Structure formats: C-alpha cells, structure tokens
Amino acid sequence: MQYKWTSRLIIGLTLTFLIGPFLIIVLAGLSAGEFMTFPPEGISLKWYLKVFTVDSFRASFALSMFLAVFGTIAALLLGVPAAYAISRYDIPFGETIKTIVAAPIIVPGIIVGLALLRYLVVPLNFTVTLALFLAHTALVLPYAVRVVSASLNNLRSDMEEAAVLLGCTRLGAFTRVVLPNIQGGVLAAFILGFVTSFNQVPVSLFLSGPGVRTLPIDMLSYMEITYDPSVAALSALLAFLSVIIVFVAEKFLGFSRYV
Amino acid sequence: MSDAYVSLQNLSLAYGSSIVVPELNIDIRKGELIALLGPSGCGKTTTMRAIAGLMTPHSGKITIDGVDVTRMPANKRGIGLVFQSYALFPHLTAFENAAFGLRLQKRPAAEIEERVTHWLATVDLAHLADRKPAEMSGGQQQRLSLARSLVMEPKVLLLDEPLSNLDARLRLEMRTELQRVQRDTGITMVFVTHDQAEALALADRIVLMKDGVIEQLGTPDELYNAPRTVFGADFFGFENIFEVAGRDLIGAKGKMPVAFGATARHMAWRPGAVSVGSGPWEGVVTGVAFAGEKREYVLDTDLGQIKAATDASEPAYQIGDVVPFGLPEATGFPISG
Structure with a gap:
C-alpha cells in the first residue's frame, strides 16, 4: 500500500515537472494584461491573435518552415543512401562513419554553430539563408542515418537478391523493394528531423543575420525588446503543433517503434 | 560431356582471400534434379550462388545451355532461385509477388494475368492471391516463392534448403510438389541441402561435398549403398x-x-x-x-x-x-x- 502511494507520488511529480511549464506558458499567453505574468491577469485571446499580426514572426516562421522541410529532405537524400551503403556493403570504417555522422547530436550546438560560422560561413562568404540551410541539413543528417539504418537492418537483404534474379538492376531493387519497405522509417526520420530543425536554437543563433532569423531566434530577440504575453502565446501554439505532429505520427505510423 | 546443360568447369570460389571451393567440375543434364549435399561450410550454398550470378567466381567457367555466363550479371541469366527464407516482398500481395518479374519485362497485362494465375493455381494458392506474405503460413510462403520463380520460366531453378523450414507433414507435401513440378515442366533443378534423407528422396543425382571438394557424385542408390569415402559412408548412415x-x-x-x-x-x-x-x-x-x-x-x-x-x-x-x-x-x- 505504501509502495503504491510512493510510486504515485513520483509519477505525479514527474508529470508536473514535464507538463507544468507547458501549462504555465499556455495560461500566461491567455493573460489580458500587458506583461507576461503568471498567474495571468484576467483571461483574453488577444495575444494569441496578435501573434499572427507580427510581421517578423510571419517571416521567421516561413524561414523556419522552409529550413525544417527542405533541410530535412536534403538530409534524407544524403542519409538514406548513406544508411543503405553502411548496412549493405562492407564499407571500410563503416562504424566510424556512423559515429562521425552522429557527432552533431553529441557535440553541443553552440560549438557546432561557432565552428560553422568561423570556418565555413565567414571565409566562404555564404549568405545567411544558405548557411542556415546547410547547418540544418547537417544537424538533421544523424537522425536520418540512424532511423533509416534501424529499418534497413530489419529488412533482409536476400529480398534484394530475389528482385535481381527476377530481372531488376541493383538500383531497381532498391527503389522497387527496399524503399517501399522502409518508407515508415523514412517518414519517421522526416518527422524527427522536422521537429529537431524547427526547434533548433544554438546553431541558428550564430548563423542568423540581419533580417534573416529563424522563428525561435526571432522570439528571443522579440522578448529582449517587448515583454508582452505574445511570445508565451506563440510558444504554446508551437508546442501544440509539435504535439499534433507527433500524435498523428504515432497514430498512423507507430512512430515510437522507430525512435 | 556433350549432354551437359549446366556446366561448372574448374570453378574456384572465394570470399576475399579465403577460398571456399578450390576447383569444382560438375555437369548437369537438362531436366535433371540434382542435389548439392553436405554439412554447413562445405561450399554448396556458395556454389549455388555462383550459378545464380550472386557471386563472381575467382576463376573457372560456368556455361548454361552452351553459353558462357561466368561474367553475365545475375539479372540477365534467366535463373530462378527459391531462397531458404523465401525472400518474398512484404509490401506486395501474393499475386504481385508472382507478377514482379513479368511486370519488369513490361509484359501485356493479359499475359501477366494468365501466367500468374496459372502458376498460383499450380501451387494451390489461387485463393490467396490478394494476401500479403505476412498473412500466409510458412508452407504457403514457400509455395509462393516457388511460383514467383516458375512464372519466369527459368532455364534453371535453384532451391536453397527448400524443405528445411517446414514441419514434417508440409515437408512431404512440398517434396511431392517439387517432384510434380519437375516432371511437368522438365525444368533443370539444383537444390542445396544438408539433409541426406531429403537428397535421397528428391534428387536424380547427388553431389556430396566436403570442404569445397566433391566427395562423391552419383545416383542416390550409389551414394547410399556404395559410398566411396569414410565421409560419405558416415553421411549416409554407416555409423x-x-x-x-x-x-x-x-x-x-x-x-x-x-x-x-x-x-x-x-x-x-x-x-x-x-x-x-x-x-x-x-x-x-x-x-x-x-x-x-x-x-x-x-x-x-x-x-x-x-x-x-x-x-x-x-x-x-x-x-x-x-x-x-x-x-x-x-x-x-x-x-x-
């Protein structure tokens, strides 16, 4: 009996710790007052509506969307063949390559951002958008390789040999037999990459330039000037968006099988 | 030998620097059902993969119907292979699995329909044409794998341990099935097995292999009753x-x-x-x-x-x-x- 109450208490605390801040943000955004406070002063939807009227939010949301979608697609275009090569062919240093590819997950974003800025973007004079695109692609690549590798390892390679003996080329076997059977993993990698890219702060912080900011960076700088509840409202909206994406993915894909 | 349909001449097979088969000579006649028999690691599967074109010989020559296929890519050889694991395509229905090769050849829809239906019926799967492999039993998957190869009317059909994944009753059923298909089509079949009973029951001739070398090649009768080596005798029940x-x-x-x-x-x-x-x-x-x-x-x-x-x-x-x-x-x- 005592054990039961202890475990309930721990679960309760864990959930409070995880969901509490989210609830505070949602409520803070509902405030009728002029400043971000908790508990909110009155209830109003005006800050949630104001979010959609701020020009810089609109522009930075578009940029973040662009980076998340196309950065992830680029990462998959590189990552799927890489994962395939590592899992199917006896590539020299295959495991080492896998570890190196995973580096952006392990190395702190601040360092990645600074390194990219100092040694790539500045010397080669990249535009801000191109720099951000390349950085986001690199950041998502490890997820693409890992998740797709996992589904490839579950797929027996004799299936491809069977396809070849029925007349396929190796490439044909990949597109006709391998891809259809790993599409769940590829989609899971896409969602994971999308969310990772969209929420990315430290690297984008270094690479963002005048007038070109991702949404999280734009929110940071907005808060430096104005401390109204619209940032809380926007945060809540983004959190809902992430939850919906993951929920839909879990429902239709069994997302948690892949990550 | 002039009546050889599939001929392996001085065939040497290696994985990297480790030689699995030093030098192999086998002549297989047209319409023959031949067993490559031996314990695991004897080179029987490697030999089969070389015939299929899934591995390139180190040296030597493979001819099929008089044509040198040693360097011919696997997808041009016209050889069927029934994998031990069946290697069916999980995302396709039984019908589409069987139709896979014909669709690649861009055959007319009517012809595909006719040939696939015919072979699915032959292996008694016509009623399961719309099922996915995961919804089929092991025996049904095996027969589908067989049908998928036979639809292509291959010059040679290779079978990797065709009966090993089946229980005793299905094994007998499949054995009868294979013999019937072989009789009806006259197709040349080579199957790999480690089970002497299977080889004795099915094969016209048996190639008994050990460490990449032929210990004895002959009819089931010869191998069973007149083994030439201690290994062969031991393999066929002289305990x-x-x-x-x-x-x-x-x-x-x-x-x-x-x-x-x-x-x-x-x-x-x-x-x-x-x-x-x-x-x-x-x-x-x-x-x-x-x-x-x-x-x-x-x-x-x-x-x-x-x-x-x-x-x-x-x-x-x-x-x-x-x-x-x-x-x-x-x-x-x-x-x-």
Whole structure:
C-alpha cells in the first residue's frame, strides 16, 4: 500500500515537472494584461491573435518552415543512401562513419554553430539563408542515418537478391523493394528531423543575420525588446503543433517503434 | 560431356582471400534434379550462388545451355532461385509477388494475368492471391516463392534448403510438389541441402561435398549403398566405421582381431548390420531407444562405441546388460577411400 502511494507520488511529480511549464506558458499567453505574468491577469485571446499580426514572426516562421522541410529532405537524400551503403556493403570504417555522422547530436550546438560560422560561413562568404540551410541539413543528417539504418537492418537483404534474379538492376531493387519497405522509417526520420530543425536554437543563433532569423531566434530577440504575453502565446501554439505532429505520427505510423 | 546443360568447369570460389571451393567440375543434364549435399561450410550454398550470378567466381567457367555466363550479371541469366527464407516482398500481395518479374519485362497485362494465375493455381494458392506474405503460413510462403520463380520460366531453378523450414507433414507435401513440378515442366533443378534423407528422396543425382571438394557424385542408390569415402559412408548412415590394419579393426578405444582378411582401408557397418545377441565379442549396453520397428542400442566395446539396431520383435536388453555382438564380413561394407 505504501509502495503504491510512493510510486504515485513520483509519477505525479514527474508529470508536473514535464507538463507544468507547458501549462504555465499556455495560461500566461491567455493573460489580458500587458506583461507576461503568471498567474495571468484576467483571461483574453488577444495575444494569441496578435501573434499572427507580427510581421517578423510571419517571416521567421516561413524561414523556419522552409529550413525544417527542405533541410530535412536534403538530409534524407544524403542519409538514406548513406544508411543503405553502411548496412549493405562492407564499407571500410563503416562504424566510424556512423559515429562521425552522429557527432552533431553529441557535440553541443553552440560549438557546432561557432565552428560553422568561423570556418565555413565567414571565409566562404555564404549568405545567411544558405548557411542556415546547410547547418540544418547537417544537424538533421544523424537522425536520418540512424532511423533509416534501424529499418534497413530489419529488412533482409536476400529480398534484394530475389528482385535481381527476377530481372531488376541493383538500383531497381532498391527503389522497387527496399524503399517501399522502409518508407515508415523514412517518414519517421522526416518527422524527427522536422521537429529537431524547427526547434533548433544554438546553431541558428550564430548563423542568423540581419533580417534573416529563424522563428525561435526571432522570439528571443522579440522578448529582449517587448515583454508582452505574445511570445508565451506563440510558444504554446508551437508546442501544440509539435504535439499534433507527433500524435498523428504515432497514430498512423507507430512512430515510437522507430525512435 | 556433350549432354551437359549446366556446366561448372574448374570453378574456384572465394570470399576475399579465403577460398571456399578450390576447383569444382560438375555437369548437369537438362531436366535433371540434382542435389548439392553436405554439412554447413562445405561450399554448396556458395556454389549455388555462383550459378545464380550472386557471386563472381575467382576463376573457372560456368556455361548454361552452351553459353558462357561466368561474367553475365545475375539479372540477365534467366535463373530462378527459391531462397531458404523465401525472400518474398512484404509490401506486395501474393499475386504481385508472382507478377514482379513479368511486370519488369513490361509484359501485356493479359499475359501477366494468365501466367500468374496459372502458376498460383499450380501451387494451390489461387485463393490467396490478394494476401500479403505476412498473412500466409510458412508452407504457403514457400509455395509462393516457388511460383514467383516458375512464372519466369527459368532455364534453371535453384532451391536453397527448400524443405528445411517446414514441419514434417508440409515437408512431404512440398517434396511431392517439387517432384510434380519437375516432371511437368522438365525444368533443370539444383537444390542445396544438408539433409541426406531429403537428397535421397528428391534428387536424380547427388553431389556430396566436403570442404569445397566433391566427395562423391552419383545416383542416390550409389551414394547410399556404395559410398566411396569414410565421409560419405558416415553421411549416409554407416555409423560404425573402422580402419583395417592387417587382420585387425582399429576403433577409437582399441583394436580387435577379425576372422576375415579385408583388403579395403576401412570397413563400415550400419546399425542394423551389427549382429546383437550372437557373435564373437561382448559389449555393455549403455543406451537403448525404442524406435517403432527397431530397437536401437549403444554398446560400449573394446573397439569403442558401437551403434546397433535389432528388430523390435527380438529380445530386448537393458542398460548395463553384457551382450554378445559381431561385425560380420557379409554385412560390412568395404571402403577404399
């Protein structure tokens, strides 16, 4: 009996710790007052509506969307063949390559951002958008390789040999037999990459330039000037968006099988 | 040999620097059902993969119907392979699995429909055409894998351990199925197996392999009744094999004098050929197993362990009994190799 109450208490605390801040943000955004406070002063939807009227939010949301979608697609275009090569062919240093590819997950974003800025973007004079695109692609690549590798390892390679003996080329076997059977993993990698890219702060912080900011960076700088509840409202909206994406993915894909 | 349809000439196969098959020569006749038999690691699967084109020979030549295919890519050879794991495409229905090759060839829809339907019916799967492989039993998946290859009317059909994943009843069913298909189509078949009973039951000829070398090539009758090597004899159920030195038999534990003068290097007896209950020597029963028609004994003797079997109707012995036994010259088989 005592054990039961202890475990309930721990679960309760864990959930409070995880969901509490989210609830505070949602409520803070509902405030009728002029400043971000908790508990909110009155209830109003005006800050949630104001979010959609701020020009810089609109522009930075578009940029973040662009980076998340196309950065992830680029990462998959590189990552799927890489994962395939590592899992199917006896590539020299295959495991080492896998570890190196995973580096952006392990190395702190601040360092990645600074390194990219100092040694790539500045010397080669990249535009801000191109720099951000390349950085986001690199950041998502490890997820693409890992998740797709996992589904490839579950797929027996004799299936491809069977396809070849029925007349396929190796490439044909990949597109006709391998891809259809790993599409769940590829989609899971896409969602994971999308969310990772969209929420990315430290690297984008270094690479963002005048007038070109991702949404999280734009929110940071907005808060430096104005401390109204619209940032809380926007945060809540983004959190809902992430939850919906993951929920839909879990429902239709069994997302948690892949990550 | 002029009637060779598939011919392996001085074939050498290697993975990197490790040679699996040093030099192989096999001629397979058209319409023949041939078994590559041997324990795991004997090179039988590697040989099959080389015929299919899934691995490139180190040296030597493979010809099919007079055409040198040694360097021909696997997808141009027109060879079918039924994988041990079936290797069906999980995302496609049974019908689409079987139609896969024909769709690649861009055959007219009517022809695809007709050929696929025909072969699915032949392997008794017509009613499951819309099922995915995951919704089919092991036996059904196997037959689908067979149909998928046969739809292509291959010059040669290779089968990798075709019966090993099936239970006893399905095994008999599949065996009958394979023989029927072979009879009806006259297709040349090569199957790989480690199971001597399977090879004996199915094959026209058996290639017994060990360490990449052919131990013996012949009809099931020849391999079963007249093994040429100790390995072959052991593989086909001669469980008591002893070296012959002058008038002595040499076993693992010691030697015993025999009354006959054997000239072969080895003498071999099947369990049933050992006389139990009479004979010049004695052994202690250390194991008994009742196997229906037979009673199987393990005897501890001065030669070492001897495996014997008597008709179940004969008197039974218990563990610990001291039993007279003999290794008669008449029931023994001399092995020269």
